[in-house]
Amino acid sequence: xxxxxxxxxxxxxxxxxxxxxxxxxxxxxxxxxxxxxxxxxxxxxxxxxxxxxxxxxxxxxxxxxxxxxxxxxxxxxxxxxxxxxxxxxxxxxxxxxxxxxxxxxxxxxxxxxxxxxxxxxxxxxxxxxxxxxxxxxxxxxxxxxxxxxxxxxxxxxxxxxxxxxxxxxxxxxxxxxxxxxxxxxxxxxxxxxxxxxxxxxx
Amino acid sequence: xxxxxxxxxxxxxxxxxxxxxxxxxxxxxxxxxxxxxxxxxxxxxxxxxxxxxxxxxxxxxxxxxxxxxxxxxxxxxxxxxxxxxxxxxxxxxxxxxxxxxxxxxxxxxxxxxxxxxxxxxxxxxxxxxxxxxxxxxxxxxxxxxxxxxxxxxxxxxxxxxxxxxxxxxxxxxxxxxxxxxxxxxxxxxxxxxxxxxxxxxx
DNA sequence: CCTACCGATCGGTAGG
DNA sequence: CCTACCGATCGGTAGG
Numbered sequence: 001x002x003x004x005x006x007x008x009x010x011x012x013x014x015x016x017x018x019x020x021x022x023x024x025x026x027x028x029x030x031x032x033x034x035x036x037x038x039x040x041x042x043x044x045x046x047x048x049x050x051x052x053x054x055x056x057x058x059x060x061x062x063x064x065x066x067x068x069x070x071x072x073x074x075x076x077x078x079x080x081x082x083x084x085x086x087x088x089x090x091x092x093x094x095x096x097x098x099x100x101x102x103x104x105x106x107x108x109x110x111x112x113x114x115x116x117x118x119x120x121x122x123x124x125x126x127x128x129x130x131x132x133x134x135x136x137x138x139x140x141x142x143x144x145x146x147x148x149x150x151x152x153x154x155x156x157x158x159x160x161x162x163x164x165x166x167x168x169x170x171x172x173x174x175x176x177x178x179x180x181x182x183x184x185x186x187x188x189x190x191x192x193x194x195x196x197x198x199x200x201x202x
Numbered sequence: 203x204x205x206x207x208x209x210x211x212x213x214x215x216x217x218x219x220x221x222x223x224x225x226x227x228x229x230x231x232x233x234x235x236x237x238x239x240x241x242x243x244x245x246x247x248x249x250x251x252x253x254x255x256x257x258x259x260x261x262x263x264x265x266x267x268x269x270x271x272x273x274x275x276x277x278x279x280x281x282x283x284x285x286x287x288x289x290x291x292x293x294x295x296x297x298x299x300x301x302x303x304x305x306x307x308x309x310x311x312x313x314x315x316x317x318x319x320x321x322x323x324x325x326x327x328x329x330x331x332x333x334x335x336x337x338x339x340x341x342x343x344x345x346x347x348x349x350x351x352x353x354x355x356x357x358x359x360x361x362x363x364x365x366x367x368x369x370x371x372x373x374x375x376x377x378x379x380x381x382x383x384x385x386x387x388x389x390x391x392x393x394x395x396x397x398x399x400x401x402x403x404x
Numbered sequence: 405c406c407t408a409c410c411g412a413t414c415g416g417t418a419g420g
Numbered sequence: 421c422c423t424a425c426c427g428a429t430c431g432g433t434a435g436g
Contacts, residue, residue, distance in 0.1 A: 030319055032234030036415065048417075049421045057415065114316050117232055155390050161371060162394060169367030188357050192364060196394045238431065250433075251405045259431065 015053045017043045022060045027107040031061055031118045061115060062123040068108045069130035075101050076137060087148040088199070091141045092190050095163055098138075099189045102167035102174070103182055109171040138163055145197060152198040163193055217255045219245045224262045229309040233263055233320045263317060264325040270310045271332035277303050278339060289350040290401070293343045294392050297365055300340075301391045304369035304376070305384055311373040340365055347399060354400040365395055 021042035025034040036057055040047045054060050076097045083093035102109050116124060138160040146153040153159055166189055174185075223244035227236040238259055242249050256262050281299035285291045304311050318326060340362040348355040355361055368391055376387075 028319070030232070030234055032232055033320070035413075037413090046422055047415080048423080051416075052421070117230070118235070154393055158387075158390050158394070161375075162368060165367040165371030166364060168371060169363060173363075185360075188360050191356055192360070192398045195397050195400060198397060237429075239429090248406055249431080250407080253432075254405070 011053070014043070014045075018045075018050060018053055019060065019063065023064055023107050023111065026061065026064070026111050026115065031111070031115045058118070058120060058123070061111075062119060062126075064108060065112045065115065065119065065127050066123070066130070068105065068112045069127060069134065071105075072098075072101055072109075073130065073134055073137070076134070080141070087141070087144040088194070091145050092194065094138060094141055095190050095193045096186045098163060098167050099170055099186050100182065102171040103185065106171040106174050109167070113168050113171065135160060135164065142197070145199075149197075149199060154198075159196060162196060166192075213255070216245070216247075220247075220252060220255055221262065221265065225266060225309050225313065228263065228266070228313045228317065233259075233313070233317045260320070260322060260325070263313075264321060264328075266310060267314045267317065267321065267329050268325070268332070270307065270314045271329060271336065273307075274300075274303055274311075275332065275336055275339070278336075282343070289343070289346040290396070293347050294396065296340065296343055297395045298388045298392050300365060300369050301372055301388050302384065304373040305387065308373040308376050311369070315370050315373065337362060337366065344399070347401075351399075351401060356400075361398060364398060368394075 018039060021039050022034070025038055025042065029038075036050055037047050039060075040050050076094050079093040079097035080090045083089045112127070116127065119127065139156055142153060142156045142159045145151055146156065170185075170189075176182075220241060223241050224236070227240055227244065231240075238252055239249050241262075242252050278296050278299045281295040282292045285295035314329070318329065321329065341358055344355060344358045344361045347353055348358065372387075372391075378384075
């Protein structure tokens with residue numbers, strides 16, 4: 001039995017393909033303008049067959065939006081923990097991870113930032129809760145930098161919002177084929193974020 | 203004839219009401235999820251009657267998106283010309299006007315930033331051209347500040363993008379009922395923008 | 405400005 | 421996983 005792992009692949013693989021097709025179409029056309037027939041065609045299925053893998057159109061969207069927030073939270077937490085144990089280094093790591101994720105997952109993040117309205121109350125609450133958690137993560141980091149360095153932070157909340165705004169914007173224009181290297185881009189945004197705190201470049 | 207001005211009001215007033223209803227519903231539900239029946243109901247008309255005032259659903263959207271860009275361009279141009287004739291003062295005026303407009307017209311701007319996909323090629327090109335013009339306006343201002351003050355601007359394009367990103371973000375959360383006064387908010391964003399240029403607060 | 409209608413398309417389901 | 425279908429709703433139009 002050299003291929004025992006294959007036992008579970010068929011269904012899971014199809015499910016993943018459907019999700020990827022949904023990300024692509026939701027990004028290109030928007031959730032409302034995307035038909036399940038379009039999603040099905042993308043993975044060579046008929047509409048009815050989709051229902052062997054998903055519970056409905058909105059489930060597909062909720063899945064994408066919730067998992068993108070989970071990934072973001074995990075990534076930034078990991079980046080912060082891996083950084084040097086100073087408040088500024090941790091903040092820089094968080095900003096860098098935030099920008100990098102938004103560039104590398106531009107489609108998913110863009111969907112996450114534009115289709116909140118299409119979720120029912122239950123799913124919307126779930127996503128909003130995770131977003132609030134993400135915001136608070138940055139807010140705490142900003143406040144720690146201020147406490148540890150004495151930086152003259154004008155408004156910690158706007159400061160955190162500023163970083164979130166840059167990420168959202170990056171996800172709307174970044175393409176891997178662009179002229180700038182991603183490392184350089186991330187570095188630029190980190191410098192801007194540090195400057196905004198009123199600190200000299202490190 | 204004490205009400206001669208009324209001669210032209212009837213039709214124009216209805217047209218304006220329809221547009222305002224469309225802004226409200228496009229903002230709340232998104233363009234695709236909004237039906238012309240919903241728009242009609244909002245102004246106490248039947249669907250068919252809308253066509254005495256508009257050419258179709260997309261015309262309504264294109265109108266909103268194009269006029270928001272025209273207003274933005276005019277406002278910022280005016281603000282720049284009214285400012286003290288130093289590059290930094292002009293830049294500060296532009297950033298302040300940008301943020302203020304995005305707060306005061308949050309719904310229209312939010313539509314402008316999220317429904318590009320729903321326009322046909324012709325209208326999309328019109329809007330994108332105006333957006334490019336708007337971006338260039340900020341890019342030139344940043345470069346002038348750098349030239350005049352010797353500021354160490356890391357990347358003028360990203361710098362301009364940063365300001366645009368803040369505006370888009372503000373339009374997604376700002377409510378007039380919020381705790382912060384608009385003047386104070388605008389002031390905060392101006393300070394952040396100046397700091398990003400590597401200049402001390404003025 | 406309304407009534408009544410058109411063809412098209414949608415999400416979802418039954419039944420196999 | 422497919423065929424065939426459902427009711428609902430859509431943008432838009434004719435005709436008055």
